[in-house]
Amino acid sequence: MAGKATRTAFGETLARLGAENPRIVVLDADLSKSTMSDFFASKFPDRFFDMGIAEGNMVGAGAGMALAGMIPFICSFATFVVGRFEQIRMSVGYSRANVKIVGTHCGIGIGPDGYSQMALEDIALMRSLPNMAVVQPGDAIEAERAVEYIARHDGPVFLRLTRQNLNDVNPPDYKFEFGKGVVLRPGRDMTIMATGGVVGNALKAAALLAQKQVDAQVVNIHTIKPIDRDLIGRVAYSQGKILTVEDHGIVGGLGSAVAEVVAELGRGRVKRVAVEDYAESGDPDGLYKKYGLSEDNIAAKALELLHD
Amino acid sequence: MEIEKLKAIAKEMRVDIIRMLTEAGSGHPGGSLSCIDIIVTLFFSKLRYKPDDPNWADRDRFVLSKGHCVPALYAVLAKLGTLPHDELLSLRKLNSRMQGHPDRSRTPGIEASTGSLGQGLSVALGMAMAGKTMKKDYRVYCMISDGESQAGQVWEAAMAAPKFKLDNLCVLLDYNKIQLSGAVRDIMNLEPLAEKWRAFNWNVMEIDGHDFGAILKALNDAEKVKDKPTLILCHTIKGKGVSFMEGKWEWHGKSPNREEGERAVQEILARN
Numbered sequence: 001m002a003g004k005a006t007r008t009a010f011g012e013t014l015a016r017l018g019a020e021n022p023r024i025v026v027l028d029a030d031l032s033k034s035t036m037s038d039f040f041a042s043k044f045p046d047r048f049f050d051m052g053i054a055e056g057n058m059v060g061a062g063a064g065m066a067l068a069g070m071i072p073f074i075c076s077f078a079t080f081v082v083g084r085f086e087q088i089r090m091s092v093g094y095s096r097a098n099v100k101i102v103g104t105h106c107g108i109g110i111g112p113d114g115y116s117q118m119a120l121e122d123i124a125l126m127r128s129l130p131n132m133a134v135v136q137p138g139d140a141i142e143a144e145r146a147v148e149y150i151a152r153h154d155g156p157v158f159l160r161l162t163r164q165n166l167n168d169v170n171p172p173d174y175k176f177e178f179g180k181g182v183v184l185r186p187g188r189d190m191t192i193m194a195t196g197g198v199v200g201n202a203l204k205a206a207a208l209l210a211q212k213q214v215d216a217q218v219v220n221i222h223t224i225k226p227i228d229r230d231l232i233g234r235v236a237y238s239q240g241k242i243l244t245v246e247d248h249g250i251v252g253g254l255g256s257a258v259a260e261v262v263a264e265l266g267r268g269r270v271k272r273v274a275v276e277d278y279a280e281s282g283d284p285d286g287l288y289k290k291y292g293l294s295e296d297n298i299a300a301k302a303l304e305l306l307h308d
Numbered sequence: 309m310e311i312e313k314l315k316a317i318a319k320e321m322r323v324d325i326i327r328m329l330t331e332a333g334s335g336h337p338g339g340s341l342s343c344i345d346i347i348v349t350l351f352f353s354k355l356r357y358k359p360d361d362p363n364w365a366d367r368d369r370f371v372l373s374k375g376h377c378v379p380a381l382y383a384v385l386a387k388l389g390t391l392p393h394d395e396l397l398s399l400r401k402l403n404s405r406m407q408g409h410p411d412r413s414r415t416p417g418i419e420a421s422t423g424s425l426g427q428g429l430s431v432a433l434g435m436a437m438a439g440k441t442m443k444k445d446y447r448v449y450c451m452i453s454d455g456e457s458q459a460g461q462v463w464e465a466a467m468a469a470p471k472f473k474l475d476n477l478c479v480l481l482d483y484n485k486i487q488l489s490g491a492v493r494d495i496m497n498l499e500p501l502a503e504k505w506r507a508f509n510w511n512v513m514e515i516d517g518h519d520f521g522a523i524l525k526a527l528n529d530a531e532k533v534k535d536k537p538t539l540i541l542c543h544t545i546k547g548k549g550v551s552f553m554e555g556k557w558e559w560h561g562k563s564p565n566r567e568e569g570e571r572a573v574q575e576i577l578a579r580n
């Protein structure tokens with residue numbers, strides 16, 4: 001498959017930023033060859049720390065380095081680093097530590113390793129911490145720009161990245177605007193809001209819908225927190241119907257974030273496409289079909305919502 | 309006799325592991341091959357277990373905390389008859405019971421869902437505590453790995469087991485000296501490892517984890533110890549049995565292609 005994984009774009013960008021900003025340090029937990037923090041490690045060995053398979057300690061040490069004035073990126077599979085939630089809650093969030101939490105291998109898109117390695121609750125957890133920003137790029141270009149932004153952002157951020165390659169959904173001159181949704185395809189009848197590795201699937205679903213005379217708008221929500229309330233409000237008042245799509249559990253992710261805003265507005269309707277069970281091993285395409293994230297599943301849900 | 313039987317079974321298991329991983333196209337050969345001799349000895353010479361009744365209440369428990377090496381356990385469960393042998397080749401495929409990491413809700417014979425390293429020993433600890441509390445005489449075995457031993461939770465469990473005098477708990481540490489991205493010594497050194505466990509008040513034995521006689525003797529000796537849990541520090545070779553995999557971190561989490569798989573199988577069959 002063509003394209004590039006967002007973890008790869010992250011690794012390359014971080015290695016570039018390392019030259020510009022000596023305060024950037026990188027911690028990993030025996031996964032640097034998978035999170036791609038390895039690029040940074042080989043260029044800046046003095047500012048790279050392999051903490052071993054000990055993610056809880058990595059979170060605390062990252063917080064300590066941040067409190068001492070550095071900008072730590074702490075990296076692992078998203079499920080393992082976010083799994084140390086209480087350490088993140090105390091030492092990063094509550095302590096206002098400027099730690100960048102980088103979680104790769106998110107969602108069922110990782111395939112054959114199965115549920116234990118798939119992050120499916122991480123957005124929900126990170127979104128619950130008051131000062132934690134949550135960013136999930138939908139292609140390599142966006143990942144690159146997002147990493148540049150995050151290094152400058154003052155405060156903790158959770159960056160959620162894919163293992164699998166993604167085709168570009170953004171143009172090469174793309175500019176990343178923190179907190180702002182991006183309209184990738186205009187449409188009059190309804191809006192699909194997608195995030196991360198399945199933004200491409202949402203675009204394909206819109207193409208399927210067009211064959212059925214449904215004109216669906218597709219919006220990429222790269223910043224899940226803070227969520228783009230203005231954009232959601234505009235859609236809720238104009239079209240009313242919003243389908244959310246994400247490779248994450250159905251509780252607490254993008255769908256919940258959008259539904260919270262819509263419920264408070266008292267206008268519009270939301271339907272959520274997300275993973276509804278403990279997932280399993282399999283090929284990514286087969287998993288997307290089985291768990292409802294393939295383009296035809298998304299299109300079918302969109303029609304349900306539209307005709308409901 | 310016994311040793312010859314175990315040797316022959318382990319050889320067969322190594323072939324199954326390679327075939328499964330080749331067919332799956334992903335997975336972890338290195339650590340599966342380093343621990344298979346220990347798992348074979350445990351299941352075929354020691355464990356109180358009914359292959360056709362894996363949930364029998366009085367069975368001995370085996371928790372595979374280093375869950376990524378589950379192909380080794382699937383191979384053994386298939387040899388025993390708990391799992392049908394022809395299911396092995398569905399490893400990591402959609403709708404298969406042969407999950408990439410152990411899933412106790414899906415697969416008979418799997419005692420604990422693992423795959424996030426560092427957690428299995430606590431679960432085994434709880435099973436041992438339950439055994440004591442319910443006055444049952446089953447034993448609990450837990451296999452952990454060396455990279456995994458960097459996780460703090462392992463040491464929380466290590467602290468707790470002696471407090472509760474869990475002589476029904478036996479930990480098998482697969483000390484193959486290699487983790488995912490390099491040598492354990494370089495990534496986060498564990499030494500002096502036996503001394504650490506001794507300092508935590510465990511009965512510690514140190515053996516060659518590919519010597520069936522030594523494994524069997526250690527398992528037998530562990531049973532005789534009173535009021536203390538036992539740790540068997542098993543010195544092993546990552547990728548053991550396949551020369552091009554032995555001692556190489558590169559074969560931690562990469563499956564062999566067809567040609568490599570065939571070469572590996574031939575080599576396993578040729579070695580005695």
Ligand SMILES: Cc1ncc(C[n+]2csc(CCOP(=O)(O)OP(=O)(O)O)c2C)c(N)n1
Binds near residue numbers: 338454455486
């Ligand atoms: C908590 C956690 N962090 C990271 C991983 C990813 N991972 C899988 S295997 C592995 C290396 C394991 O090395 P070791 O424990 O020595 O196992 P072995 O050599 O026996 O395969 C890592 C880092 C994981 N499964 N769980």
